[in-house]
Amino acid sequence: MALSDTVTTVQQTIATTLGTRSLLGTNGLAYLFFSATALFYAHGWWTGDKRRTTRSRKRETNLDARYVAAGFALLLVAGATAAMVVPAGTHEYGVVSAEFESEQPTVIPVGQSNDVEYPLVNSGVLPVVSYVEPASDGVEVAESRRVLPAGGQAAATVTLHAAEQTGYYRRYVVEHRYLALLPVGVIDALYEMHPWAPIVAIDVLLGVPFYLLGVALLGTGRIRDRSRDGPSLLGRLGRRFR
Structure with missing residues (x-):
């Protein structure tokens, strides 16, 4: 109940500030989640680009690709959980x-x-x-x-x-x-076990395939950036879809 009240208050505050009702309810929560994710990525890209332009020497950044995939999977699971918990x-x-x-x-x-x-x-x-x-x-x-x-x-x-x-x-x-x-009968059976059991099962259904897809796209090694002119993570992802 505290989580639901907090999220509702934040939604109402942002909707009032921007003067729109589209940010209320479950759809509004999805819009806010998507916007926050996009801003987070844009901020990381911008700060990374500024560092590249101010440094002339080569540098190396190591980041385990599995952590990146897990991070985005957790964001997806958090959004799905909020969509189920907040309206209830x-x-x-x-x-x-x-x-x-x-x-x-x-x-x-x-x-x-x-x-x-x-x-x-x-x-x-x-x-x-x-x-x-x-x-x-x-x-x-x-x-x-x-x-x-x-x-x-x-x-x-x-x-x-x-x-x-x-x-x-x-x-x-x-x-x-x-x-x-999930099939309604499966949700019924899980709900009889515990009200949180369907949420856990749905989160696993969403998070695990998304994580595996991220690992398949990014690989299991480390993401390295050795040059200021080297391809970005987004560019490497684009090449994998070609």
């Missing part, structure tokens, strides 16, 4: 157990219950699997698992039960969300 979390309903009828869905006569809708929105470009479960007493959820396509919307029916005594009571539901990169 715990939601609170304030229920008033009253002795009268009311049009407010959370003001419920003593001992009775009422249904409310929990909105589910997928603003990303990948389908997601969402689970909404009770997180306190006095709550029931019908059809807790929903599969949302890219840009899809749905609603889970949450039944709130009023206490036998009048007063104000807090009811909670918790949502867990996962990128639908």
Whole structure:
């Protein structure tokens, strides 16, 4: 919850500063992640170019290519994890157990219950699997698992039960969300084991092939730059695609 609140606050601050809503939600998180990665690479290229122009002597820089591949794989995994963790979390309903009828869905006569809708929105470009479960007493959820396509919307029916005594009571539901990169049955089985198990499996599914692809492109040796006029890492990658 602290991580989700922090990321949401940062997104809202940047979106307000730039005057755009496109940086909010899951898509906005992806844009910010891509922008930060691009700025990081541009900064490294710029500072490296300045050092090359100010030095006349030859130099040698050693960097293990596997560390480079692992670093980009970790960035990808971090972005995927944030896309699953940030939109999820715990939601609170304030229920008033009253002795009268009311049009407010959370003001419920003593001992009775009422249904409310929990909105589910997928603003990303990948389908997601969402689970909404009770997180306190006095709550029931019908059809807790929903599969949302890219840009899809749905609603889970949450039944709130009023206490036998009048007063104000807090009811909670918790949502867990996962990128639908595994079969739904596999995600169901992993979710039954632990809510974090699907996240770990999806991160491994993304990170390991990306790392292996990076190693295949960069090799397993050290990246060396012996001359100020030598080809850059980007240039060497380009040659491998030719």
